[in-house]
Amino acid sequence: MMFTSARRTLPAGIAAVLVAGAIGLGASGAVAASLGTLDVSPATGTDTTGMTLTTSAGCPSPATNLIVSVTGSGFPADGQIVVGNSPISAYQTSVDGGIVVPLTQTMRDYANTAGFTTLQGRYDFTLTCRGAFGSTTYGDFGSPIWFTSNTAYQNTDPAGSVTATTTTLTAAPASPVVEGTSVKLTATVAPNTAAGTVQFKDGAQALGSPVPVSSGTASLTTSALAVGSHSLTAEFTPSDASAYAPSTSAALPYTVKIKAPQVVTAPKVTGTVRVGSTVTCSATFSGATSYTYAWLRDGTVIGGATGRTRGLVAADYPHKIACRVTATNSTGSTTATSPSVTVALGPALKNTVRPSITGTPRVGKRLTAKPGSWNPTATSYGYTWKRDGHAIRGATHSTYVLTRGDKRHLITVTVVAKRAGYANGTMTSKSVRVG
Numbered sequence: 264m265m266f267t268s269a270r271r272t273l274p275a276g277i278a279a280v281l282v283a284g285a286i287g288l289g290a291s292g293a294v295a296a297s298l299g300t301l302d303v304s305p306a307t308g309t310d311t312t313g314m315t316l317t318t319s320a321g322c323p324s325p326a327t328n329l330i331v332s333v334t335g336s337g338f339p340a341d342g343q344i345v346v347g348n349s350p351i352s353a354y355q356t357s358v359d360g361g362i363v364v365p366l367t368q369t370m371r372d373y374a375n376t377a378g379f380t381t382l383q384g385r386y387d388f389t390l391t392c393r394g395a396f397g398s399t400t401y402g403d404f405g406s407p408i409w410f411t412s413n414t415a416y417q418n419t420d421p422a423g424s425v426t427a428t429t430t431t432l433t434a435a436p437a438s439p440v441v442e443g444t445s446v447k448l449t450a451t452v453a454p455n456t457a458a459g460t461v462q463f464k465d466g467a468q469a470l471g472s473p474v475p476v477s478s479g480t481a482s483l484t485t486s487a488l489a490v491g492s493h494s495l496t497a498e499f500t501p502s503d504a505s506a507y508a509p510s511t512s513a514a515l516p517y518t519v520k521i522k523a524p525q526v527v528t529a530p531k532v533t534g535t536v537r538v539g540s541t542v543t544c545s546a547t548f549s550g551a552t553s554y555t556y557a558w559l560r561d562g563t564v565i566g567g568a569t570g571r572t573r574g575l576v577a578a579d580y581p582h583k584i585a586c587r588v589t590a591t592n593s594t595g596s597t598t599a600t601s602p603s604v605t606v607a608l609g610p611a612l613k614n615t616v617r618p619s620i621t622g623t624p625r626v627g628k629r630l631t632a633k634p635g636s637w638n639p640t641a642t643s644y645g646y647t648w649k650r651d652g653h654a655i656r657g658a659t660h661s662t663y664v665l666t667r668g669d670k671r672h673l674i675t676v677t678v679v680a681k682r683a684g685y686a687n688g689t690m691t692s693k694s695v696r697v698g
Contacts, residue, residue, distance in 0.1 A: 298319075301316045313365070328393050330391045331366075348395070382414070390403065411509070431497075447482060449482045457507040531601050536584070552592045554571075557586070559584065561583055585600055612682055634678045634680065637682075641688070649691075669697040676692050
């Protein structure tokens with residue numbers, strides 16, 4: 264392209280002018296009419312191609328500045344400014360008197376600034392002639408370009424030669440699923456004659472590599488969706504952009520939940536399994552947020568026994584006990600039961616205060632046995648009176664009347680302490696000599 268004047272150096276203070284140019288384009292002090300068109304060059308290119316816009320004529324007086332904006336899919340409805348408020352004198356002019364404005368960034372840069380990734384369809388550039396300050400404008404120049412894929416554009420309308428496509432996305436199984444589930448994503452492209460690839464995405468993140476379309480469908484199976492909410496899409500890119508247009512599916516909401524708790528270490532009753540001891544229900548689960556416990560005796564749940572530990576009581580002997588653990592999280596619960604173990608007798612009762620004999624040790628007098636103290640407390644006692652260490656026949660009560668045969672001998676009493684569920688405890692008193 265020929266130019267009638269050389270590009271001029273930007274005057275000092277241009278940065279301040281550019282900032283002032285950030286004033287909105289909506290309000291106008293004069294009629295904003297169409298002044299002509301823009302020539303976009305090169306005529307075809309990619310999303311990273313540098314482009315130059317040339318107006319079909321100059322801006323009318325008294326315009327001194329210009330602003331360039333772009334509208335289309337992904338950009339704000341009122342347009343995104345791509346050239347800030349700049350003096351017209353900073354730009355070269357064409358042989359036809361038009362203003363030559365090189366864009367300093369690419370369409371991919373502008374899309375990134377606007378926060379989207381897919382360039383598609385028609386985009387309109389508008390160059391507005393205006394003053395350096397205020398909101399008065401003096402007319403616009405405009406022209407479109409068309410993206411026939413996410414990366415390729417042309418400045419001629421592809422309508423009539425390019426067939427529109429639609430892409431729909433489904434997922435199986437349906438949402439929600441638990442983490443680790445194998446999910447099959449299927450994109451259906453219409454018409455089914457359109458060749459190309461589909462890029463499946465989770466938000467802005469690509470899922471794998473593009474998948475070729477076969478007979479109108481493309482599928483991807485993944486087990487890598489993380490726990491949480493997802494927005495899944497399928498982006499179709501045609502092999503022949505001159506024959507078919509690209510398309511993107513509507514976002515498909517998809518939820519992945521944490522797995523229900525998994526048994527890591529199976530439940531087990533630990534500790535000394537005998538009456539009087541405390542046992543523990545030991546188990547570990549992955550992914551659990553809470554636990555509940557139940558204890559069973561011979562397979563039947565014991566009412567009120569809901570702690571992780573349990574003191575074994577007389578009623579447990581000689582039965583089989585087990586524990587049941589239920590682990591829970593936001594997805595659900597998992598229950599596991601330990602093997603049963605047989606409860607043994609508790610230890611023998613331990614004497615803490617020795618038995619004693621009260622009464623006068625003379626023939627014909629009654630002696631009384633005091634059983635002493637035991638741990639745990641005895642609930643009943645047995646007695647055996649002895650003469651010189653030998654059991655006296657029939658003397659098995661808490662009292663004993665001395666006979667002639669006892670005279671000058673040593674008398675003792677042996678106490679057997681009893682409690683259900685525990686082994687018996689035995690202790691003998693000190694002896695007394697019968698006078």
